Amino acid sequence: MLRSVAAPALANTAPASRALMQALVFYPSIPRYVASRMLGKRYPARALPLRLSSLPEPERPEGFERLKVRLSGICGSDLALLYGKNSPSLSPMFSFPAVLGHEILAELGGVRVVVNPVLSCLERGLPECPACARGDDHLCQNVTEGNFAPGMLGFCADLPGGWAQRIVVHRERIFPVDERVPDERAVLTEPMAVAVHGIHTALARDWPKELLVVGAGTIGLVTVKALRVMGYTGVLHVVARRSRQAELARSLGADHIHPSTQAAQQATGARRYRGLLGATAWRGGYEAVVEASGSPGGLQEASWAVREGGRVLLLGAPGMALHDFSPYWFREVRLFGSYCYSWDTFAQTVKMLTEAEGLEALVSQRFPLEAWPEALGAASAKKGVKVVFQP
Structure with a gap:
């Protein structure tokens, strides 16, 4: 059975045997939600409910691998969450506080890999629901059940997303990237x-x-x-x-x-x-x-x-x-x-990367995690197309 890593993942101190890493943690705040929703882009990025924290590296549950994050994108859905544009009716499907980031290029043993952030019945240690059984794991009926808190990577309190230096990902969600594909294309x-x-x-x-x-x-x-x-x-x-x-x-x-x-x-x-x-x-x-x-x-x-x-x-x-x-x-x-993708569709997309020449031009700016206010300011102001973190 997979173990939940919620407590250690977001703890402020780490056991002596576990290394520390930097990560951007989102802490829900109703007053800030209301203020950011009302002010929109005028709301200062530094006032958003994010905190750069030193966290213990996540434990590796059975069936998972620990990855080093190489690049992680800032998605429109991340900005919608931070600026109070998400629908409250979807809130039970996600869990916080959480390390955000679901567009992830990482390394495993020196090999570049991309991550499918879906957490379905497989990762949650549950028998397949009807959606997973027919191959529609992105529509999994158990996104709030099982061994982990609700949500996918980047919106789950128990597993850190890509706005961190290290993450853990189930082996079935890790896809090697062709060496001909540049990093800036792979992160998309x-x-x-x-x-x-x-x-x-x-x-x-x-x-x-x-x-x-x-x-x-x-x-x-x-x-x-x-x-x-x-x-x-x-x-x-x-x-x-x-x-x-x-x-x-x-x-x-x-x-x-x-x-x-x-x-x-x-x-x-x-x-x-x-x-x-x-x-x-x-x-x-x-x-x-x-x-x-x-x-x-x-x-x-x-x-x-x-x-x-x-x-x-x-x-x-x-x-x-x-x-x-x-x-x-x-x-x-x-x-x-259309919200997400099945395992098959994600795998097909990885194969398509070699034919997607020019896509890398979308990545306009890179920021370290500590420059997150500037990164989010650039992304929300649409000064470029795609802004990414380089942990």
Whole structure:
């Protein structure tokens, strides 16, 4: 049976036999949650509920390996947690305090590896639930049960995530990286796996002739590259509001770049109608739209940018929002949610890395753990595309 390592993982002192490591620990705080949610990007990074701590290196449960973290990305979901944008209804599915970081490039015995951060029935020491039995371990029904606290790596109180110098990972979740793949590309494996899973779910079974990606941050740009690597040959439009994002989108395979979703809609000949109270409705649009911005406004735009009977793939993972659902029933738009990836999809993504040339250009800045306020400030201000920690 696997042992929970919650107590030693977050203790302030270590037994003499265990080495210390640096890690960034997230401590939930309702007052800071409310303040950061209200102030958003104006909330100072140094006031976020993070603490750089010296912790004992995690114990290695049976079936796990201890890894040295090489790079770990700052994801939009990390920022959503820190700035109070997550939905409170999801809180039982995660556990804190925890060392954050689920986009991980590490080393095992001198070999570079990437980490699938999912903690399913296998890692939790439980019989397979129906989802795990059919290969959908990312939808495991036991994410709050078993030998570990709720959540995946980076959102689990019992196992440290990648914003640390050392982590422990189950052997089944460790994947060697081809030596031809640079570090900056390899650290994007996890977000690329998110895109690959969503594309398989909503698009690949019946490729649209033309599609739109709303948002050119990490998820939007890895989606562009994943589409091309997976064989999409249709016309690919991207909404990119910054010149660097537009440049990267084109280099990764986009055919047309638009400064706004409205401009992208007009490019298809979609017709705009003005309604009461300044509301806007549209007829026509794209066969499929990928919402990759993660903003409630982006989802609203995507719901009108898709044509009647079309598909919207939600990759950006927005939380709570006041949303107009009329496009879905009035125009019979299909909405596909996508959150994670199965073991098979992650393994497929690792193999795709050798073909994903240029993706490494997304990594714009590296920071040591002790510079975390500057790192989070850069990530939240979107001064680059992908900001990573180098423990």
